Amino acid sequence: xxxxxxxxxxxxxxxxxxxxxxxxxxxxxxxxxxxxxxxxxxxxxxxxxxxxxxxxxxxxxxxxxxxxxxxxxxxxxxxxxxxxxxxxxxxxxxxxxxxxxxxxxxxxxxxxxxxxxxxxxxxxxxxxxxxxxxxxxxxxxxxxxxxxxxxxxxxxxxxxxxxxxxxxxxxxxxxxxxxxxxxxxxxxxxxxxxxxxxxxxxxxxxxxxxxxxxxxxxxxxxxxxxxxxxxxxxxxxxxxxxxxxxxxxxxxxxxxxxxxxxxxxxxxxxxxxxxxxxxxxxxxxxxxxxxxxxxxxxxxxxxxxxxxxxxxxxxxxxxxxxxxxxxxxxxxxxxxxxxxxxxxxxxxxxx
Amino acid sequence: xxxxxxxxxxxxxxxxxxxxxxxxxxxxxxxxxxxxxxxxxxxxxxxxxxxxxxxxxxxxxxxxxxxxxxxxxxxxxxxxxxxxxxxxxxxxxxxxxxxxxxxxxxxxxxxxxxxxxxxxxxxxxxxxxxxxxxxxxxxxxxxxxxxxxxxxxxxxxxxxxxxxxxxxxxxxxxxxxxxxxxxxxxxxxxxxxxxxxxxxxxxxxxxxxxxxxxxxxxxxxxxxxxxxxxxxxxxxxxxxxxxxxxxxxxxxxxxxxxxxxxxxxxxxxxxxxxxxxxxxxxxxxxxxxxxxxxxxxxxxxxxxxxxxxxxxxxxxxxxxxxxxxxxxxxxxxxxxxxxxxxxxxxxxxxxxx
Numbered sequence: 001x002x003x004x005x006x007x008x009x010x011x012x013x014x015x016x017x018x019x020x021x022x023x024x025x026x027x028x029x030x031x032x033x034x035x036x037x038x039x040x041x042x043x044x045x046x047x048x049x050x051x052x053x054x055x056x057x058x059x060x061x062x063x064x065x066x067x068x069x070x071x072x073x074x075x076x077x078x079x080x081x082x083x084x085x086x087x088x089x090x091x092x093x094x095x096x097x098x099x100x101x102x103x104x105x106x107x108x109x110x111x112x113x114x115x116x117x118x119x120x121x122x123x124x125x126x127x128x129x130x131x132x133x134x135x136x137x138x139x140x141x142x143x144x145x146x147x148x149x150x151x152x153x154x155x156x157x158x159x160x161x162x163x164x165x166x167x168x169x170x171x172x173x174x175x176x177x178x179x180x181x182x183x184x185x186x187x188x189x190x191x192x193x194x195x196x197x198x199x200x201x202x203x204x205x206x207x208x209x210x211x212x213x214x215x216x217x218x219x220x221x222x223x224x225x226x227x228x229x230x231x232x233x234x235x236x237x238x239x240x241x242x243x244x245x246x247x248x249x250x251x252x253x254x255x256x257x258x259x260x261x262x263x264x265x266x267x268x269x270x271x272x273x274x275x276x277x278x279x280x281x282x283x284x285x286x287x288x289x290x291x292x293x294x295x296x297x298x299x300x301x302x303x304x305x306x307x308x309x310x311x312x313x314x315x316x317x318x319x320x321x322x323x324x325x326x327x328x329x330x331x332x333x334x335x336x337x338x339x340x341x342x343x344x345x346x347x348x349x350x351x
Numbered sequence: 352x353x354x355x356x357x358x359x360x361x362x363x364x365x366x367x368x369x370x371x372x373x374x375x376x377x378x379x380x381x382x383x384x385x386x387x388x389x390x391x392x393x394x395x396x397x398x399x400x401x402x403x404x405x406x407x408x409x410x411x412x413x414x415x416x417x418x419x420x421x422x423x424x425x426x427x428x429x430x431x432x433x434x435x436x437x438x439x440x441x442x443x444x445x446x447x448x449x450x451x452x453x454x455x456x457x458x459x460x461x462x463x464x465x466x467x468x469x470x471x472x473x474x475x476x477x478x479x480x481x482x483x484x485x486x487x488x489x490x491x492x493x494x495x496x497x498x499x500x501x502x503x504x505x506x507x508x509x510x511x512x513x514x515x516x517x518x519x520x521x522x523x524x525x526x527x528x529x530x531x532x533x534x535x536x537x538x539x540x541x542x543x544x545x546x547x548x549x550x551x552x553x554x555x556x557x558x559x560x561x562x563x564x565x566x567x568x569x570x571x572x573x574x575x576x577x578x579x580x581x582x583x584x585x586x587x588x589x590x591x592x593x594x595x596x597x598x599x600x601x602x603x604x605x606x607x608x609x610x611x612x613x614x615x616x617x618x619x620x621x622x623x624x625x626x627x628x629x630x631x632x633x634x635x636x637x638x639x640x641x642x643x644x645x646x647x648x649x650x651x652x653x654x655x656x657x658x659x660x661x662x663x664x665x666x667x668x669x670x671x672x673x674x675x676x677x678x679x680x681x682x683x684x685x686x687x688x689x690x691x692x693x694x695x696x697x698x699x700x701x702x703x704x
Contacts, residue, residue, distance in 0.1 A: 025505070028501075028505070028511045031497065031511070035514050035517065035574075035575075036517070038530055038533045038571075039521075039529060041529070041533055042529045054537065056537040056541075057546055058538070058539060058542045165412055166413060168409045168413060169409060169414070171409055172406040172409035173410075176406035178403070178407065187417075187422075188417070191417075193628075193685075194425075194681070195628060195631070195680065195684060196632070197653055198677045199420075199428060200660065201428070201656075201661075201674050202423070202425070202430075203424045204439075205440070205441075206427075208439065222416075224416050225413045225414075225416040225420065225421065230413075249402075254390070254393070255402060255409075256390045256394055257390065257394075260386045284520075284522030284523070284525075285522075286522060287634070287657075291661055302522050302525075305525070306524050306638075309531070319528065320528070323525055323529065326525060327521055327525050330522075331517075331520075334513070334516075334517060334520050338513055338516070341520075342512075342516070
């Protein structure tokens, strides 16, 4: 916490505030509102009850109507502040509404019977309450646990295999000289520039031929060989001295041993950057899983979110709660590993 | 006394280490097992092929996947584009030459999509054209401005940089859903409009507003990424140059014009190419946000490709048309990149002479 405040109020040299400084802070504050606003709005809305979420104009914080259980009535009754004819204000529970009239009951004295009140003399009583049921119910009712599991399976296995396969290729490209080396490197570099949309339909045919249609394998395997990953790892491994490899070879180490006991541990910073990128790519993948996966039980989280938002009667409380859950992992990665992501982008220019 | 001293923080730390060390060993165990198991495959192979042959073994698994899922699809793309029929399997598709392209390009008037045979494609081209021009230009200006501000001597710089960068990490579905909720008929913005007594707007169901919405959301989601690239470019400019300029009495504006902009040109060029290529392929967030609607107001080229290849538009699936369209886009993009590179090379030659 102290580190956060220290970062927030760090001074860069002692000097007078210039008018351009003021404008800078104004711009940045406005920008912060615009950049974070939709996310915060989504988070607070995800805690609103169905009644609160459809209220217009909306309130920023989640308020729910206050209810009370009165003897003789099965459901909890909503509370209202009622201005009586003599000017006093009483807190009554509504039994039912008839036209422009509310039939109320005093929760403290239910035996006193029904009190009638005009609607414009009543005001609903609200309390701050987080509607956790928005989170609990979709997980139970709509298989969101399954979608989460699918997303985790895809992200974890794809990231592990991406690290393994691309580091092997990068190792060969940076620590050996062999026929075809530059050809392979050039093909991979060209493919970075090729728009992904070009191979969408043919890739689907390949998946279908392999029988991986509607199968998580069809989502995982085509993403593994990544030119971006090869590029990032190769650039890093080129900086490791070749003498290390030669010395290990003299000591009788096998090539595989050199790869995983010497080069991989030394490439940890690059591998960590790639791991973070890969987790974000695979967790956020949408179009390709949307094409490959056709059955509900195989959906990843992003595909499921899209399915639910397309339904005729969108239950926004549930949808926003699941959206918030799906952005949590990425947010944690961002909070703790921002430095790696920033340097990764700055050094490779790749997202 | 000595006993109590031993029960201090030092002792706690050692118990923590005693707990985490086995955990670390346990977690790395599968990794070690896997690597050793692969070693059991690679080490006998090394005896077989020798050290000279080993790089090929390291290359083969990755290259095989790359050929299957990248190279072959590109070749298949050409096969699809020059064949007809509705089948997905090339063997069942008759060769029709350039017919897919001529169908896509047959228009009475290229400025009016309604006069085209495949009007949805040309509608997509027009919409994408507008999207690219507005989004890319405002993206570069905003990213440059934001990077310049963030490069100043200000407090909480790391915090603000993080704030601008954060949306870049969200998936297109999440981005679109958050904004759909904000722009809703009963959403935050309409609530604010109502609050100040202005009429509410149905942002996602009015053509011009919906188009603007897809542009702004695209901008919101990618601004931080390009800001970060430009910021890296700014910080790579040697401070020495500015110091020398100050000594020579250069004003802030002159410093920007004669040092910052020329030295930032390669970075801006990269930003331009990346954002252009990205904007031409706009699809995912627009699909979730408006699904091409209202009508065809936000239907971009990739909508046409996706619908023709997978969802089936009027007349059923037409993979040939879809791949022909992606080839046209790819050709335009590559040509554009080459022309840009040529222009920028000539321009930098002018600058250096």
